[in-house]
Amino acid sequence: MIRIINRITQRGCRIILPVLLFICSGRMYSQEINTRALFNAPKEIVTDTKPTAATDNRQNKNAGTIPSDTDTSSMMWLIQQALYDTTGVILFKEEELPPADMPDSVYIRRLAAMPSIISLPYNNIVRNYIVYYMQKHPRHSEKMLGLAEYYLPVFEEILDAYNIPLEMKALPIIESALNPVAVSRAGATGMWQFMLATGRRYGLTINTYVDERRDPVASTYAAAKYLTALYSMFQDWTLALAAYNCGEGNVTKAIARSGGKQDYWEIYPYLPKETRNYVPLFVAANYAITYYKEHRLTPELFDISERIDTFMVNSKLHFEQIANTINIPITKLRELNPQYKRNIIPGNERPYELRIPSEYTDAFIENERKIYGHNETKYFNPDIVVNPTTISKSNKPATGNSTRISDSQQISHQVKSGESLGIIASKYKVKLSELYSWNNLTEKSTIYPGQKIVIYGKSVAPKQTENNPVNTSSSSGNEYHTVEQGDSFWSIAQKYNVDMDSLLDINNMTKNSKLLPGKKILLPTK
Secondary structure (H helix, E strand, C coil), X not given: CCCCCECCEEECXXXXXXXXXXXXXXXXXXXXXCHHHCCCCCCCCCCCCCCCHHHHCXXXXXXXXXXXXXXXXHHHHHHHHCCECCCCCECCCHHHCCCCCCCHHHXXXXXXXXXXXCCCCCCHHHHHHHHHHHHHCXXXXXXXXXXXXXXXXXXXXXXXXXXXXXXXXXXXXXXXXXXXXXXECCCCECCCCECHHHHHHCCCCECCXXXXXXXXXXXXXXXXXXXXXXXXXXCCHHHHHHHHHXXXXXXXXXXXXCCCCCCHHHHHHHCCHHHHCHHHHHHHHHHHHHHHHHHCCCCCCCCCCCCEEEEEECCEEEHHHHHHHHCCCHHHHHHHCCCECXXXXXXXXXXXXXXXXXXXXXXXXXXXXXXXXXXXXXXXXXXXXXXXXXXXXXCCECCCCCCCCCCCCEEEEECCCCCCHHHHHHHHCCCHHHHHHHXXXXXXXXXXXXXXXXXXXXXCCCCCCCCCCCCCECCCCCEEEECCCCCCHHHHHHHHCCCHHHHHHHCCCCCCXXXXXXXXXXXXXX
């Protein structure tokens, strides 16, 4: 197994965590890896978490719906849900199943040969599920096996870190068909189908922008903590499985009704109907991922990136800013970062991870500033404090703030929070089209707080043309520079051979002020 190397590099205010990178001849390369190391895994391991009474209600409900974005794993969720009714019990009529292609003795021998701490018993219920997956719906199973090749190695690493039997890696198969964005009617979400309260209890962030129940790595850590707590309560992995499905309260009640029995099959009649089928389905899923070759099934190949790098994002960032700057398909960003519900990483709240295919790593690093600045105000409103418009008693806009400039006057108006070009034109009694022409703007242009807008009196105003914007030189002798992508205060000062401090002073800006493309910068007199 190829060792995972995490190299942490400090770049400005952001920490970049390229996973699986190594240094060779002074350059950074990505190493092709086994899917086991798809995501950076190290996190604090907590093994003493106890479940609370709040988990007495069912943790999961399998009957579900699907989000609007239908991708490969979402299609698998649809397939999985076709097997369930609203109670979570797999639906099939035994008489509709094909005859088992193996005698019972073969299934028994194979299950006994599997290295499993968890009991994997055999009976007619287990056999029917095996037949259903291996023979009734082989194409569906091949799709699921293809996803399993990608995700199960990730689960194994985390489960192993918590000393949980690796057989538990099959649990998300029966919970969600390995769909990270699966949502049940009860609100259980993600591959491990966490309810909101349970997810938060085990450390998952869930808010308007982020739902870490959908993160294959974070949710697996949470599931490992939850399973550890359930095992601590029941001291039996099969009972822990049942409790994962219906809640520890229901399992405790079933134990009590059975007269204190501590064996799954002895409390079986007292469990909720869907949970009775849960463990047999778990056994069949483990059989399927172990012996699919013996049934001549071939995992379907999916276009999922096997080499990824991870960046820590400390500012708000929209997927479209990344996609439009370095030409990475936005579907790929969603696939690798399903935890971001609105395609927005709220890095201003706290650092969040961004995973991208390693072939885009260099482009992301080289264009990082452009990415964050690309159409920033389109995606994020910079106006936190906005003054409401004042309306006079006659229901007409108040005109007390209007300022008419003299015919020979030229002024530079600094845009305030909440102002628009229409408000500015009304204030100075000029035409909106004139503002567009004087400032090299269009109807689609966006203005920003702190931006300078030039306004002319009638006698000094440059001639307005429909197609040609006003030049940077004005008739009053003032000169402006229109900011372009990649400009800095230093580069502008060098270009016009002016002092940078004077450039900052005349524009009432600091070295930390943002330079947004399209913005006009007043140049100091040489």
